[in-house]
Amino acid sequence: MDGILSSLPMYDLPELRPQTAALWQALAVALRAAGVAAPDELSSPDALAAHWRQPDLLLSQTCGYPLLSLPEHVRVVATPAYTAPGCEGAWYRSALVVHRDNPAxxxxxxxxxxxxLNNPDSNSGMNLLRATIAPLAGGRPFFRDVVVTGGHAASLAAVGGGTADLAAIDCVTLALLQANRPALTAPMRVLGWTPAAPGLPLITAGDASLVEKLREALAVVAADPALAAVRRALLIDRFVVLPGDAYEVIRQLEHDAEIAGYPVLA
Known part of the structure; x- marks a missing residue:
């Protein structure tokens, strides 16, 4: 494996790209020291589903919900543990966000x-919200309308602008936006939280040997004092290796919603 493709697309705010690039550069140095060919720069793929299935994928980050369809293509390397409110180690929740003037x-x-809804295949924006709504829905549509916005920031803008009443926002994304786009998040309040799930995993198309080298490199950058400010800006505390079946929680939440008669967020 040449290791020609790497990306960190899931929390890729433009405001934080210098920090993301610095994190990658440190990872690349550690990987090269271990004999792994690592690209100088991260890729910025437009079609993530296809990107994650590339046989020369060295490292990327995916959402836990799409991960369920990727087992024959990738291995999970580790899961970042973030310091955002709503996170517990390598597990996270979505914040149920409404306008601050909403009396609900x-x-x-x-x-x-x-x-x-940011995206129909989002664990944070759809699957966790569906699991939260399912016990209330009684097998019937709960919302008058579900509007697909294309991203969490756009969902927040919809709530802030009054065109939507609710959005489920990944707690890491919410904390990053609160720090970097306070004008966007200021009109919001958190009404509640979804169930927890394992956070967004780092994945590779490589073999078990490469997985170990990637984990070792991640441990290096997690402990490097020179990267403390970078990790703080990205809200990264450490990288955790979860049990192999950890992400089955996401599938179980989907199954529970189906059993409750609420298979589609509606």
Whole structure:
């Protein structure tokens, strides 16, 4: 494996690209010291589903929900543990966000409203929200409309602009946006939280030997004092190797919603 493709696309705010690039450069140095060919720069793929299936993928980060369809293509390397509110080690939640002027005291008050959804294959924006709504829905549509926005920031803008009543926002994304785009998040309040799930995993198309080298390189950058400011800006605390079946929680949440008669967020 040449290791020609690497990306870190999941929390790729433009405001944080210098820090993401610095993290990658440190990883690349550690990998080369271990004999792994690592590209100088990260890729910026437009079609992530195809990117994650490339046989020469050295390292990337995916959402836990798409991961369920990737087992024959990739191995999970590790899961970043973030310091954002809503995270517990390598597990995270989504914040149920409404406009600060919305008087709703609970989700039931939002029945018949409009939901902003970042992407139908998002664990944080769809699957965790579906699992939260399913016990309330009674097997029927809960929202008047579900609007696909294309991203968490756009979902927040929809709630802030009054075109949506609710969005489920990945807690790491929310914390990063609060730090870097306070004007976007200022009109919001957190109504509640979804169930927890394993966070967004780092993956590779490589073999078990490469997985170990990647884990060793991640341990190096997690402990490097010279990268403390970079890790702090990216909210990265450390990298955790979860049990092999950890991500089955995501599939179970999907199954539970189906059993409750709520297979589609609606």
């Amino acid at each position: 005291a609970d989700l039931e008050a939002l029945r018949g409203g409009v939901c902003a």
